[in-house]
Amino acid sequence: MTASNKKQKNNAQNFELNSKVNSFILEIFDEGFPLVTFYTVKKEGEDVSETEKFVRRFYQHEEFKEDYNQIAYLLQLMGEEEGANDDFFTRHEDEASALPPKKVYFLDIPFHTNRLRLYCVKVCDTVVVLFNGGEKSAQTAQQSPDVQAKFRDAKRFAQKIWAEIQDQQIEVDEARHCLKSFDGKQDEIIIY
Numbered sequence: 001m002t003a004s005n006k007k008q009k010n011n012a013q014n015f016e017l018n019s020k021v022n023s024f025i026l027e028i029f030d031e032g033f034p035l036v037t038f039y040t041v042k043k044e045g046e047d048v049s050e051t052e053k054f055v056r057r058f059y060q061h062e063e064f065k066e067d068y069n070q071i072a073y074l075l076q077l078m079g080e081e082e083g084a085n086d087d088f089f090t091r092h093e094d095e096a097s098a099l100p101p102k103k104v105y106f107l108d109i110p111f112h113t114n115r116l117r118l119y120c121v122k123v124c125d126t127v128v129v130l131f132n133g134g135e136k137s138a139q140t141a142q143q144s145p146d147v148q149a150k151f152r153d154a155k156r157f158a159q160k161i162w163a164e165i166q167d168q169q170i171e172v173d174e175a176r177h178c179l180k181s182f183d184g185k186q187d188e189i190i191i192y
Helices: 003-018 050-058 064-083 149-165
Strands: 022-031 037-043 095-099 116-124 129-135 170-171 178-181 186-189
Touching: 022 149, 022 178, 037 050, 050 064, 050 116, 050 129, 050 149, 064 095, 064 116, 064 129, 095 129, 095 149, 116 149, 129 149, 149 186, 178 186
Parallel strands: 037 129
Antiparallel strands: 022 037, 022 186, 095 116, 116 129, 170 178
16 A cells, blocks of 8 residues: 555545534424424534535525525425325435425426535434435435535434334434433433
8 A cells, every 4th residue: 555545545534533423402493383303413522503504505595596495485384284204205325314405396496407405314203303414416415515514414414313212222202202311301412
């Protein structure tokens, strides 16, 4: 192995270690909808949630205004009229999904042209966890510089959330549209 190859391998390993998701807080992002409660995650030591980072970046960004508004409309539609219908979660990206879907049969919106991706996980028909996202500029998320790390983080968040649910550290209360930690907390759940 050449010195250059060793350096590239070490850089890749260091990047992998530094980009791992450690503990995080699972918290309510928006519970103001009658059909779905949206949660988000906040990385350990950070003040702003992953979803809020996405909103702050794209909410008033003129170049992505239509793309952002499509995603916002989709979330509103889920929350107010449709619930977390499987038709909204057709872009499966390993353990997570990406919004918007390519097509929703009952909507006449060209989601397939949307350049933004907001990563999430549908826990049940009444609970969705939103992560971060960005501009998908290549064929795959792994090839898109802006979403590559966010995609990786979303996969790790989703893996940890599903593991906690499977281990019964988090209970899914579909009727009440919430997640509960083993100690009964609903607003903030710490995941290690």
